[in-house]
Amino acid sequence: MFNRLVIRLVCALGCAVALSAPALAADPIVIKFSHVVADNTPKGQGARMFQKLVEERLGDRVKVEVYPSSSLYGDGKEMEALLLGDVQMLAPSLAKFDKYSKGIQLFDLPFLFDNIAAVDRFQHSAAGQGLLESMQDNGILGLAYWHNGMKQLSANKPLREPRDARGLKFRVQASNVLEAQFKELNAVPRKMSFSEVYQGLQTGVVNGQENTWSNIYSQKMHEVQDYITASDHGIIDYMVITNAKFWRGLPDDVRTQLETILAEVTDQVNEQARAMNAHDRQRIADAGTSEIIELTPEQRADWREAMRPVWQQFEDEIGADLIEAAEQANASGQ
Numbered sequence: 001m002f003n004r005l006v007i008r009l010v011c012a013l014g015c016a017v018a019l020s021a022p023a024l025a026a027d028p029i030v031i032k033f034s035h036v037v038a039d040n041t042p043k044g045q046g047a048r049m050f051q052k053l054v055e056e057r058l059g060d061r062v063k064v065e066v067y068p069s070s071s072l073y074g075d076g077k078e079m080e081a082l083l084l085g086d087v088q089m090l091a092p093s094l095a096k097f098d099k100y101s102k103g104i105q106l107f108d109l110p111f112l113f114d115n116i117a118a119v120d121r122f123q124h125s126a127a128g129q130g131l132l133e134s135m136q137d138n139g140i141l142g143l144a145y146w147h148n149g150m151k152q153l154s155a156n157k158p159l160r161e162p163r164d165a166r167g168l169k170f171r172v173q174a175s176n177v178l179e180a181q182f183k184e185l186n187a188v189p190r191k192m193s194f195s196e197v198y199q200g201l202q203t204g205v206v207n208g209q210e211n212t213w214s215n216i217y218s219q220k221m222h223e224v225q226d227y228i229t230a231s232d233h234g235i236i237d238y239m240v241i242t243n244a245k246f247w248r249g250l251p252d253d254v255r256t257q258l259e260t261i262l263a264e265v266t267d268q269v270n271e272q273a274r275a276m277n278a279h280d281r282q283r284i285a286d287a288g289t290s291e292i293i294e295l296t297p298e299q300r301a302d303w304r305e306a307m308r309p310v311w312q313q314f315e316d317e318i319g320a321d322l323i324e325a326a327e328q329a330n331a332s333g334q
């Protein structure tokens with residue numbers, strides 16, 4: 001009888017300890033940060049820097065897990081995963097938000113920004129900052145903009161004049177503006193996930209694509225494209241986003257520290273992106289697998305003129321005021 005009592009007591013104590021153990025050593029908050037590019041790109045580096053600084057400063061309370069190269073979720077699925085709470089942070093290209101915010105399509109307009117410095121000025125303006133909050137109704141909160149760089153055109157034939165693109169199949173990101181841009185050239189746009197681009201180019205499913213030097217190099221696209229035109233005709237930048245409910249539910253001090261870290265990382269990414277792209281352009285040239293075509297000012301003007309009708313087409317969706325704010329960002333740098 002006594003023995004049985006002891007056994008029950010021990011059991012009860014054991015259970016109580018077992019139940020309270022996780023509460024005593026609080027599990028760290030896990031932030032899964034998923035993205036589609038390689039580690040050796042501006043965004044890839046940014047995600048790693050964020051992970052490292054969080055580990056150093058908040059290691060016992062927050063753990064950041066980085067999943068590069070579509071290893072957890074690729075395009076198409078990652079936004080859904082964020083909304084379902086399966087990941088907590090993403091940094092999609094600004095071309096991938098048109099389901100959630102028509103205004104963000106602004107960044108896809110061809111030849112809108114003169115250079116990344118102008119993009120930076122716009123992103124810091126009230127209009128740019130406003131777009132970070134334009135998806136709150138969908139439960140998405142923009143935390144920061146990260147730069148990648150200017151887009152270049154690549155193909156399996158030389159593209160010097162807009163008519164050279166006629167009839168070619170181009171991979172585009174999931175963006176209606178970019179689709180329209182290639183239609184203006186009488187080319188055939190095809191929306192495709194980033195992880196499928198290399199194979200698409202290699203097998204001839206598409207003949208060309210547009211991307212930054214760092215994405216072209218890190219995906220080895222230059223090995224399956226004979227020509228790259230240094231067109232600088234648009235941009236690829238990112239919005240670092242989170243699930244609004246998750247972010248607001250964080251302890252105040254943790255959220256504040258994460259925001260401080262993110263601001264530091266953003267400065268670093270944006271400072272390094274230009275150099276990374278310049279470096280990767282050089283590496284592509286050194287590889288010698290594709291010819292880099294420089295445009296004359298006249299040829300570049302022809303591309304601009306050929307693509308420009310897209311502005312009119314999307315002006316109502318995007319908003320003329322936003323387009324004007326972007327043009328002001330160009331002007332204020334002159």
Ligand code: LMR
Nearest residue numbers: 036037093173194211215
């Ligand atoms: C692309 O799909 O080409 C880019 O958006 C990839 C990226 O995230 O830079």
